[in-house]
Amino acid sequence: MEAVERIQTVDLVRGMALLGILMMNIPLFGYLESGMAAVVKDPGSRDYFAFAAVGTAFEGTMRALFSMLFGAGMVLFATNKPESIDGPSVAEYYYRRLVLLVLFGMLDAYILHWRGDILFMYGLMGMLLYPFRKLKANWLLGVAFACLLIGLYKNEGWQSNMREARAGYLQAVKLEKSGKKPSEKQLEQKANWERIEGRTKPDPKADAKALKEMRGNYASVFRHILPENAGSEVWYVYHGAWDMLVMMFLGMALLQLGFFSNKLSSNTYKTIVLIGYGIGLPISWFYVQHTAQMYLNPGLAVDTYRISPNALYDLRRGLLALGHASLLMLVYRSQLVPWLMRALTAVGQMAFTNYLTHSIVCALFFNGYGLGYYGKLAYYQLYYVVFTVWVFQLIISPIWLRYFRFGPFEWLWRSLTYWTPQPMRRAVKQEMAVA
Template identity: 70%
Template sequence: MITSLSPIHSAGESDDTLRIDPAIDRATGPQPVAKVDRIQTIDMIRGLALLGILMMNIPGFGYLWSMLPIALKTPGSADYYAFTIVGTAFEGTMRGLFSMLFGAGMVLFTMNKRESETGPTVAEYYYRRLLWLVLFGVINAYILMWRGDILFFYGLLGMTLYPFRHAKPVWLLGLAVICMGIGMFRTELWYGDLRANRAGYLESVRLEKAKKKPSAEQMKQKTAWEGFMKNRKPDAKKQAKELREMRGSYATVFAHLLPRNSESETYGMYFGGWDMLMMMFIGMALLQWGFFSNKLPNAAYALTLLIGYGVGLPLSWFYVKAELGWVLNPATIVDTYRTVPFQVYDIRRVLLALGHASLLMLVYRAAIVPWLTRALTAVGQMAFTNYLMQSIICTLIFHGYGLGYYGKLAYHQLYYVVAGVWVFQLILSPIWLRYFQFGPFEWLWRSLTYWQPQPMRRVQQETSVVSLAG
């Protein structure tokens, strides 16, 4: 999602291939990276992540979640297969890659830049860039009406990365493990409370059947468990209200989503920020190791692919089976597992994300489908525009002020929309970049970051502040 903005070597070139001219840099200050200086493989992987993340977002755009238990009730149905295949192979992995590349992109923004003798420092540009990203996230949530926006979170979390930009990979991975541990600890606390409520409920029922009176604590736990289960059951009145409001006017949809977006951007940061920050630290470490910049040997990518898929897919299948059980009847999960099975979520998504990225790197090196890797690279170079474009397209398809398809498609039919958006963006992005240096939102973001309009149209021969040695 975040494009790199530093004059850094292109894929396949050695570290001493490019040099900064200090005199030019002092005179001009930090500048956006020229297209010729971008790392193509980072854009390519970012393009894959951008398209893949729509697979996970699409139910949030157009599906009534309370209908999911009914959709998954029949094993072998199209909905069941769509849920299990997408969940096993992709759930969390594309957002994981997005977060990794965000961390890498924030390092690239400051890399090889020199402080200007007059004007803002690199740090000021860095934090200005992220403050604008937070604002874009607010716009995406409250104006474009996407309840699953991540720009707001990335902008805030990215502000914590700057002090670690020179940290060694081993320390970055240590920070990632700490973030994972905090998230897992919080999940375990929640699950422990849930198990206690379930145990209190079962004991209360047993005592009541025996004509005995449960304790006050047991009754409290019984009430809590019954409330938890009641909230998970489909409510026809609530469903009808949600469908009516989401298929209503812009003002009606805004009023419906306002409390949900507000809750997401407060509690969501508190509860969900750790996994994003974990992936950002991993991405920063992988950048230093050359994983994203095409610097590792084929054997390293092949080994990462085998480990990522060989361990990640079985873990992911276990996770999705537990997820199915949770959707259909969470009591069975609570009664079966002392530790919540969803604790494997972050481990599996790291493994699968690295597996997906390694597979794409090997395909790129083998030049098997060069037209596809070029198209993915263009999508990744315009990832900010394409991400917001997905919000615009999908909300216009599903919300009432557009076509009003919210809740009208079966779960598996949502992925027909995904395929259509993919084709559109894979075709449009390369065409756009034939004539323009940036996507429209990339151009706006860069212009706001540097507080001056950036050149938009492509010139016959692009120049750079970087001099090519040799």
């Protein structure tokens, strides 16, 4: 019974995280980033409300939970499977599974045209977890903390470079106004800062080009996103790996401590909710205000903060993620909405399929070879699309799992991992009789 409970709650939290991720991803699916300055310019608008509400309560937190559960899931895979005497080892299955995930990530990015794919990076980062699978929870927490410190160091280095570019820009402008020639380094810093500022300002020609290409045919969309996908994957391997590893190692530790298996007391979960929201939400509001200021006036934002609010990014999203998961555990225990809990569990059980479905549905809705809505919706209207997808997946996932053991992409991933087709259909009558 305990194993079933654990699996249910892991899938439950994964289902919430999977649906929540779409809230974060939807602007990248269908909105020009250059329009964000207009979104945050009017605090009384519906666009700003959507930006502030989603950013404060959820930005980064659902991906944090997804990363935690990925780490926990890879431990379960590596430790629950017995070694075979004459077949492939557990390690071989483990790494085969992750190589396939990398390939699925490339399919998601380049074939399904999703510019924010995480499967590629999860496959790579997951390869680092195997040697730590038997480590005790306190050591895993220590490793997570070390990754956090490395991420903070790299983030502060990035912030320092931005401050230097800003200072060089101001000095160069001052010298030019006085008729003097700036040094080559100052000119380089000036150009660097102008590129930073340029990313926050509308560029009518670039916007028109992006709209034309994203509303074009399949080849047009592919050409448009190819440089971004290739560049982001390289960037994340070097810069973005640490925030994933922090949460993956944390998830491995929390699995041992019983957090995701619903083994903690209700008072413990309530305490985590209070701490997570009590500390996380104020930090998150501060972070969102800084983000808005970076869109409106990046120079003022850099001049105002000696230490970037981004330094608190992993702390705030970790606290809020644990707060969200703890609240969900308490709702699950209360049995207030059992139908929703069952639906979320089914969504989590089919998380791989549902994640790729986001890419397929949004590509067909926003891109030109589909309905062509890219750049046509107001920012707040993007969340109507999110809600529609949520309803669809909450309804379809339980129905699908009534007749099949896995989601279609889970079945494909599993079959390729074991190099043999896995049983897909449920023996409904037999299972009903056993029940």
